[in-house]
Amino acid sequence: MKQLAGLDASFLYLETPQMPMHVGALHLLELPVGYDGDYAEDLREHMRARMPLLPALRRRLLAMPLGLSNPGWVDAEPDLDEHIVEIALPNVNGQGSGMAELEAQVGLLHPVLLDRSRPLWKFHVFTGLESGPEGQPRVALYTQLHHAAVDGQAAVALAQVILDLSPEPRAIDTLAARGRRRGQLGTVGMLRAAVGQQWKQTVKLARSLPNAATILGGMAVKSLGGAAAEASVDKLRTLLSSVAEQTTAVVRGRKSVASLGPAPRTRFNVSLSATRSFAGVTLPLADLNRTRKRHGASLNDAVLFVIGGALRRYFAKHGPLPRRSLIAAVPVSTRAAGDTTSNNQATMTFMSLGTQLGDPAERLTHVMASSKAMKAQMAQLKSLMPTDFPSMGIPWLMQAGAMLYGRARVAEKLPVVANVVISNVPGPQLPLYLAGAKMLTNYPTSIAVHGLALNVTVQTYNQSLDIGLMACGEALPETAELAAYVEAAFMEFQALPVAEAAPAPAPTARKAAAKKAPSKKVAAKKPVAKATPRPRASTARRKAAAG
Structure with a gap:
């Protein structure tokens, strides 16, 4: 048995019927020409062959006695007939179902919690879809994996095992792949494991405190006394220049993005219902990269600008458009390069989207400045964010708090910290295949939480940028409309002229x-x-x- 780390277990404790904590994606799949088989059964056989390489899908939860500590993972062979199910969609106008029907199905299925007595994943195969432009048969797949088991990058690592580079699946060495099994302990063994885990977590946290104090102290000295202590002319000029820039921003009505204030309250900052609305949208990655490079922006800057522009359009129509900028909560990975462990290694930061600015050029400048300020802070702070911590008694407190938070509608009473979650997960840039079918889309389906009724997750795939919009069905039923605004904001980004560089100053008479x-x-x-x-x-x- 391996106990869950504190961050992983938190997704279990916070889960309620109104706030499911699984992630996944909606995939549109193209079958080979002339295919007349049973794709759901083919997928089961495919997954059965890959299962030795997928320990995260071969384990289930084991609760600790009295719920005193985090549960553990124990090995469990999944029943693939239960984990991979087929759903036949209705025939629409004699041509089969399309994307609108698929998105509606995701909205219906997403609030259904995963069975905790089984491994925490499920695949839904949709049949009855309309054919491709040249008559190619198509199916779709909606995947669910609990966030207690994987984060975005861990899910990408799982996909690398499940998917292939060609229609012909690669051979798998099952004997070399399967590792040591984790068995179930008795009550005494589980209690011993719980106490041992608490001790390890406490020691690890205590050891990290001196380093955290050093980093935070250094940041404080740098921000408060660095320039004055040095008293050099160059640093004094830099300081005065910074003050002048911030003063100018205040005079023009633009708050400094380096220090975010409270976010404005919107219709997204509410307690969730048990319904979901979902839509997917695809943007051409080559065009996006070409445009962002002209402006010296990163891919993340471009994503934030486009999503901010879409939200500005949405609120301009449905009202009211906040006078202050919308704030995005942005997950940031703390995972080391090459780490494919199936767990969560991420923290959260906040960025201003500049939605109060009507001029797109000013808004892009605002977003890039906000991104730069965030990166400067996170470079020092992300190493301080713990992913594991002592959990004795935490399960009771967090579960009770999550239930009370939703029932008492606390989200409507607390100050607003952010308005939307925007997550950007890098993905493969080649076409991939699943059980012989070509994957055409990869729309992420992520988590909306109380107080943040909209989650926008972006993933790159095969020269495209696939965007999944997951929202509370009552707070934001118009996700399809928001998807159209994303496309409009992307066109606005493409049309944005490049700011000309200021001319060089004229030389002095002496020079x-x-x-x-x-x-x-x-x-x-x-x-x-x-x-x-x-x-x-x-x-x-x-x-x-x-x-």
């Missing part, structure tokens, strides 16, 4: 005279040849024009 006067040694030898006149356009402007 100009010094340039024109040749040195005595050169004049004694021969006259200096005149330089060929350059065009007036600056190098920066030419580069900008060239894209």
Whole structure:
């Protein structure tokens, strides 16, 4: 048995019927031409062959005595007839169901909690879809994996095992793949394991405190006394320049993005119902990258700008559009490169979307500044965020608190910290196959929580940017409309002109005279040849024009 870390177990304790804690994706799959088999059964056989490489799908929860500590994982072979189910969709206008019907099914299935007596995952195979543009048969797959078992990047690692690079599945060495089994302990053994885990967690947390105090102290000294202590001219100029920039921003009505204030209250900042609304939208990754590079923006900057633009359009129609910027809660991975462990290694930060700004160019500048400020802070702080901590008594407290939070509608009474969750997960850039079917889309389906009724998760796949919009069905039933606004905001991003670089300052009279006067040694030898006149356009402007 292996006990869950504190962060992983938190997703179990916070789960309620109004707040399911599983993640997944909606995939549209294209079958080979002439296929007439049973895809759900083919998928079961495929997963049966891959199961030795998927320990996260071969384990179930084991509760600790009296719920005193975090539960543990024990090995359990999944019943694939229960974990992979087929759903036949209705025939719409004699052509089969389309994306609208698939999105509606995800909205209906997402609130259904996973059975905790089984491994915490389930696949839904949809049949009865309309054919592709050239008559290719299609099916769809909606996957569910509990967040206690995986985060976004761990789910990508699982997908790398399940999916193939060609329609022909690769061979798997099952004997080498299967590891040591985790058995079930008796009551005494579980209590001993719980106490031992508490001790390890306490010692680990205690050891991290001196390092945390050093980092936080250094940040405080740097932010409060660094420039004054040095008293150098250069640092004083930098400090004065920073104050001037912030003063100018305040005068123009634009608050400094480095220190976020409270978020405005919107219709998203409510307690959740037990319903969900879902929509997916795809953007061309090559066009997005081409545009963002022209503006010197990162992919994450581009995503935040597009989602912010879509939200601005939504609130402009449905009202009211907040005077202050909407704030996005943005998960940040703390996972080391190459780490594919099936657990959660992430923390949360906040970013301003600049939705109060009507000028798209100003809004992009705002988003990029907000992103830069966040990265500067997270570079030092993300190592301080614990993913494991002592949990004695925590299960009772967190479960009771989660139930009370929803029933008492606490979200409507507390100050608003953020308005929306926006998560960006990198994915594969090649076409992938599942049990012989080509995967066409990869729309993430993530978690909405009390007080944050909209979750936007983005994942790159096969030269596309697939976006999943998951929302409370009562707070935001119009996810399909919001998806259309995402496309409109992307077109606005493409049309945004590149800001021209400021012209170089004219040389002073003294410098100009010094340039024109040749040195005595050169004049004694021969006259200096005149330089060929350059065009007036600056190098920066030419580069900008060239894209």
